[in-house]
Amino acid sequence: MCGVTQVQVSTVAPTQTRTLQLAQKRILVLGSALHTQSVDAFAWNDLPGYLNVGDYDVIILNLVSFVEQQSSFGIRAERLPTWQQIARLLFSPNSEVICIGLPGADVNNSLYQSTTWWLPVTPEFVFNSGEVIRNVKPEFAYYFEYVRRWFFYATPSFKSHFMGLAGYLRVVHPWANNLQVGMGAIAHTRFNQAIAFKLIFRAGYVDRSRALPASRGKDAGVEPLLTSGVAVWLPPPTEISADEAISLILRERYKRAVEVATPEWAAVYQLPQQQAIAAQVNQHQQEIERLQQEIALAQKQLEATTSLNRLLYEQNQEALTLIVCDALRQLGAQVSDANGAGSMISSGIMRLTDPSGREGMLLVKTRAGELPLSDLRQLDQYVRDLMLNQNWRGKGILIANTQYSQPPNQRNEPFPPNCIRAAQQLFGYCLVTTTQLFQAIAPISATNSTLVSFGVPFLR
Secondary structure (H helix, E strand, O other): OOEEEEEEOOOOOOOHHHHHHHHOOOEEEEOOOOEOOOOEEEOHHHOOOOOOHHHOOEEEEEHHHHHHHHHOOOOOHHHOOOHHHHHHHHOOOOOEEEEEOOOOOEOOOOOOOEOOOOOOEEEEEEEEEEOOOEOOOHHHHHHHOOOOOEEEEEEEEEEEOOOOHHHHHHHHOOOOOEEEEEEEEEEEOOOOOEEEEEEEEEEEEEOOOOOOOOOOOOOOOEEEEEEOOEEEEEOOOOOOOHHHHHHHHHHHOOOOOOEOOOOHHHHHOOOHHHHHHHHHHHHHHHHHHHHHHHHHHHHHHHHHHHHHHHHHOOOOHHHHHHHHHHHHHHOOOEEEEOOOOOOOHHHOEEEEEOOOOOEEEEEEEEEOOOOOHHHHHHHHHHHHHHHHHHOOOOEEEEEEEEOOOOOHHHOOOOOOHHHHHHHHHHHOOEEEEHHHHHHHHHHHHHHOOOOOOOOOOOOO
């Protein structure tokens, strides 16, 4: 069983420190799609699916538009914040929930039976109307400048949440079975009934198994567990719209400026200089778009040419083979896998044909030191196998990145004498460094053209 008791709530205006704290809060407005960068605001019929009200410090509820849009079935019930989300927000430190509208009005929604669905308990409301408004607290004096008539007042009797108080408290705290309610009037009728009020709640635990002496107070035996933030209920304004009232609260209470949306008809009224400036802006935007396209093209060209720099320092044989092939294609060669299926790239073996139709067998190598004779023998084996198996006639070419850890101008001779003698006298093959290939590519990149024949005499 859960019990409800009442405590007092202060309605003293906030201090300067408190005002600064309010200005730093994260705020969500539901029911008014206001234009401001510092506040998240959504209409009831345009709530995002990802919204969680527990992420905010303050929620302002426009219940005027809520009732209006519910009557026209304009709200998707599954997008509305659940009472569990609002309960967790309300019982988080320094939270605030402000609502504007008529309480207790029935709405056409199976999930939310009234506009008070978000409160654990609510006062009993009497629907009447009058014009005399007294004892307005300074904290909301700016708001009541736009309220000329009231349509309800709240009594000090409370009724529980539609899910039952026990069900509500289970969301707030697993041990809670008691709720204390504090109510403070913000404005009164002539006969001293609250037409606007604050509510604060304190969830507690009472051990029902122990009897307490009758002389103890009504709060005896209540172990406080959690105190809520502040819930504020304001009557709908009569002199301005609810949207304007929310903008007023944001400006006065939370120091948040709301941008006024430009009406469509305002575009018709323009000064002569506006049209001239607009034309300049349009011209500059077109120029920016053109330059952005040129920049994008230049960046692609830069990336393509920058990759060729790896000819000078690439240490991975497979990666270097791909770069060498790109460089040879820029020199006009046709390059393909030796077996035609991409299986030989990792071994550095490729076939190429120059623009004159001469063919060659290419072997690419990376070496930390000078080129060993075994690399030349490997190339010779591939060439001889191709000659015997396919009656192929061509030339062997070995392109090597030797001493790759050193800058090109500090490297020693890349090919030892025995490799040079074997290439020239025994095999008739061509030995080339990746530095030479890079130097052959340099004038091609500078002129953005392709040579008719190779920049180095590979196949001559």
